[in-house]
Amino acid sequence: MKTRNKIACSAERLGLLDPQMIQSVADGNAFHIGRQYLTENRVRIVDADDAQISSAVIGNSGLYEQTIRLRDGHLISKCSCTLPEEPMCRHCIAVLLEYHRLATPRDTQKSKAAKAAPALPNPERSREPNAPSRQPSAPDITLSDIMLFIEWLGPTMQAIEQGTEIPESPSLGSGDLSTWMTTIKTLESRRREHEKLLAHLQAEMRDREAYLGRLSQQLQASIAETKSAQAMSQSLRREVAGHKETLRQLTELTNKVIRSEGEIRSATRELLTNATHLDTLTTSFQELCTLLKSTAKPSLPKPSSD
Numbered sequence: 001m002k003t004r005n006k007i008a009c010s011a012e013r014l015g016l017l018d019p020q021m022i023q024s025v026a027d028g029n030a031f032h033i034g035r036q037y038l039t040e041n042r043v044r045i046v047d048a049d050d051a052q053i054s055s056a057v058i059g060n061s062g063l064y065e066q067t068i069r070l071r072d073g074h075l076i077s078k079c080s081c082t083l084p085e086e087p088m089c090r091h092c093i094a095v096l097l098e099y100h101r102l103a104t105p106r107d108t109q110k111s112k113a114a115k116a117a118p119a120l121p122n123p124e125r126s127r128e129p130n131a132p133s134r135q136p137s138a139p140d141i142t143l144s145d146i147m148l149f150i151e152w153l154g155p156t157m158q159a160i161e162q163g164t165e166i167p168e169s170p171s172l173g174s175g176d177l178s179t180w181m182t183t184i185k186t187l188e189s190r191r192r193e194h195e196k197l198l199a200h201l202q203a204e205m206r207d208r209e210a211y212l213g214r215l216s217q218q219l220q221a222s223i224a225e226t227k228s229a230q231a232m233s234q235s236l237r238r239e240v241a242g243h244k245e246t247l248r249q250l251t252e253l254t255n256k257v258i259r260s261e262g263e264i265r266s267a268t269r270e271l272l273t274n275a276t277h278l279d280t281l282t283t284s285f286q287e288l289c290t291l292l293k294s295t296a297k298p299s300l301p302k303p304s305s306d
């Protein structure tokens, strides 16, 4: 989604919009950032006249394109960004500030006194009557700037290839060349950030792999432990089964002993009974003997005394 805003504006030409007027309608934070973009040379005006500006701004997350129009007493600004800043985004503010800077005659810009009092509205100084109105940035490019830029570009490309620090950029009068240098620097710093992020992610991945390795080692150790515990439990089960068998045999033996004891007791009882019978028989026999002796005595011949 693109932002499109419409503000009532009494200025007759875009060049008459000075920083103070822009600040008076803009959001404070957006104006502050827009001015910062201007000082960082992030604005590139593609085409401009008193009624319309086409431009591009290097934002924090990419390049955004703007169209700003002055029509029927309204300032209509469009930007390819999605910022909710009202009534104008930071990019459009930066473009208007840049356009005002370029539209202001150089002698006014050079005067420190004029810069020191920016609060004074002075629409008359904004443009010479015969100043070129289209592509205000074009006349800024000088051959010496181009030479400086090319001189800077060589070691810069080398530095990018080798991953070393980009050399200090020369100060150029041309807005376009400065914008290109800023773009190159921004891209390079972003690439470095991404490299750092990548290195960080790789380190994190290595950490996680090591952690995973430790976990799998622990798992293997646990599996081995479980296996040995299973083997132990099996041998215990076998032992318990052996003990049960022994117990069963012992119980059988005990029963046998109990049975034998009963048999022994009854045999003993029988023996005792037999012994009593024998006693009785012996007594009877003795009595019989005594009786036999007494009956036999008188019939015996008297032993001779001669």
Ligand SMILES: [Zn+2]
Pocket (backbone or CB within 6 Å): 064, 079, 080, 081, 082, 083, 089, 090, 091, 092
């Ligand atoms: Zn914008």
